[in-house]
Amino acid sequence: MSAKPITENTVKHFLQFKDFTRAEYEHLFERTRFIKQKFKAYQQYWPLQDRTLVMIFEKASTRTRLSFEAGMQQLGGSAIYLNTRDSQLGRGEPVEDAGQVISRMSDLVMIRTFEQSIIERFASHSRVPVINGLTNEYHPCQILADIYTYIEQRGSIQGKTVAWIGDSNNMCNTWLQAAEILDFNVHVSTPPGYEVEAERAGLFGADHYEEFADPMEAARGADLVTTDVWTSMGFEAENEERLKDFADWQVDADMMRIAAKDALFMHCLPAHRGEEVSAEVIDGPQSVVWDEAENRLHVQKALMEYLLLGKVV
Ligand code: CP
Ligand code: NVA
Numbered sequence: 001m002s003a004k005p006i007t008e009n010t011v012k013h014f015l016q017f018k019d020f021t022r023a024e025y026e027h028l029f030e031r032t033r034f035i036k037q038k039f040k041a042y043q044q045y046w047p048l049q050d051r052t053l054v055m056i057f058e059k060a061s062t063r064t065r066l067s068f069e070a071g072m073q074q075l076g077g078s079a080i081y082l083n084t085r086d087s088q089l090g091r092g093e094p095v096e097d098a099g100q101v102i103s104r105m106s107d108l109v110m111i112r113t114f115e116q117s118i119i120e121r122f123a124s125h126s127r128v129p130v131i132n133g134l135t136n137e138y139h140p141c142q143i144l145a146d147i148y149t150y151i152e153q154r155g156s157i158q159g160k161t162v163a164w165i166g167d168s169n170n171m172c173n174t175w176l177q178a179a180e181i182l183d184f185n186v187h188v189s190t191p192p193g194y195e196v197e198a199e200r201a202g203l204f205g206a207d208h209y210e211e212f213a214d215p216m217e218a219a220r221g222a223d224l225v226t227t228d229v230w231t232s233m234g235f236e237a238e239n240e241e242r243l244k245d246f247a248d249w250q251v252d253a254d255m256m257r258i259a260a261k262d263a264l265f266m267h268c269l270p271a272h273r274g275e276e277v278s279a280e281v282i283d284g285p286q287s288v289v290w291d292e293a294e295n296r297l298h299v300q301k302a303l304m305e306y307l308l309l310g311k312v313v
Contacts, residue, residue: 012307013123013130015116016202017140017177025147025182027311031302032148032295039074039298046076047305047312051107053079055133056089058113059233063269064133064141067296068110075301080106099125108304114234129307131300136170136234137200142268143174144303145295147182149288150224152295153264157184163222163259164188165215166249166276167242171228171268173201179208186210189218191245215249222259226266227251227276243275252278256286264288 013019020028038045053072055065065081072079082102084090089098095118102109103126111119112133123130132140150157161184164172168190176196179186186209188196195211203209212218219225230246231239256265265277265287273279282289305312 011127011129013126014140014303014307015119015123015130015132016138017143017174018181018202018204019140020181022181022183024306025144028144028299028302028306029148029151031305031312032298035301035305036295036298039301044076045074047309048072048107049076051075051077051308052105053077053108053110053304054102054106055079055081056087056102056109056111056113057081057083057133058089058111058118059134061112061133063293063296064110064112067300068133071297071301072304074297075304077107095121096125098122099130100127103127108308131303131307134170134233136232137202138174138177139170139268140174140177141296141300141303142171143178144299146175146226146266146268146292147178148299149266149292149295150264152291153288154223154262157182159184160223161185161187161221162224162226163219164226165218165251165255166190166227166246167230167232168194168196168201169228169232171226172196175226176201176203176209180204184208187212187218187222189213189215189249191249193245216255216258219251219255219259222263224264224266225251225256225259228268229270229272230276246276250274250276250278251281253280253284256281256284266292269293 055068069079099122107128110131110133114136116135116137119132164175164186175186188209189212230242265281267289271282
């Protein structure tokens with residue numbers, strides 16, 4: 001007889017942005033400020049001493065691995081890296097069995113994988129919280145960092161307009177979920193054939209986003225302009241076609257000029273200068289991509305603290 005799955009009520013996961021409420025995000029942002037300050041002042045903060053994070057990667061990563069591994073160490077715990085290539089995960093062990101076993105030996109699991117259904121199956125058999133470190137559908141840790149970065153630079157994001165230019169990928173879907181939870185608007189412009197799929201994005205409705213055929217119109221007056229690679233991991237076979245289809249969806253200086261005067265530019269990285277963004281923009285004065293990348297570390301430390309210790313005040 002197979003083991004009974006862990007029910008949703010027994011453990012809290014972060015599998016997509018809408019898993020948390022606005023109040024929970026407010027708490028996370030407050031804790032991020034505290035944790036970041038401690039880090040900057042070289043003050044030890046070890047609330048997760050003796051806790052172990054397991055990080056499972058089925059796709060490549062620089063920022064996600066580094067920020068989770070460094071973050072867990074900085075909180076007093078330790079992190080173990082597993083990948084598909086040299087674990088049984090790549091040899092067909094059922095995800096459900098992996099969830100049972102890995103969660104009996106650790107306190108927290110982060111997974112980067114392909115379909116969202118994989119992480120959901122793992123989580124439903126995990127005794128410990130599971131964090132989405134990117135799936136084909138969502139990238140909630142990145143949007144957590146992006147919104148924290150916006151707040152740090154400009155204050156509340158409520159009521160603001162974010163222009164999403166390019167592919168309706170995992171980043172786009174997560175921005176759309178975040179807009180519903182935190183009450184801002186997203187202006188989306190994708191090439192024909194790459195439009196938002198509301199069901200896949202996991203949206204409650206269509207109140208918080210608008211689609212534009214012309215990327216310049218999407219960017220007009222926006223408070224934040226953001227984009228991502230034209231070809232996400234797992235879709236490499238479409239690369240040649242996408243290079244042609246997305247050619248008019250580059251964020252360039254003209255697009256930043258049509259946005260609000262104090263608009264920011266963000267990109268989750270890695271970026272391809274000359275494709276989705278011009279070098280002038282990503283390396284220019286409106287770009288906050290380095291703060292955005294650094295903030296992965298701080299927001300995820302707050303997230304791990306919350307998932308393991310609850311609301312620390
Ligand atoms: N932005 C992001 O998730 O980067 P990595 O793929 O390097 O982890
Ligand atoms: N959309 C990109 C994000 C990489 C961090 C991808 O999934 O490859």
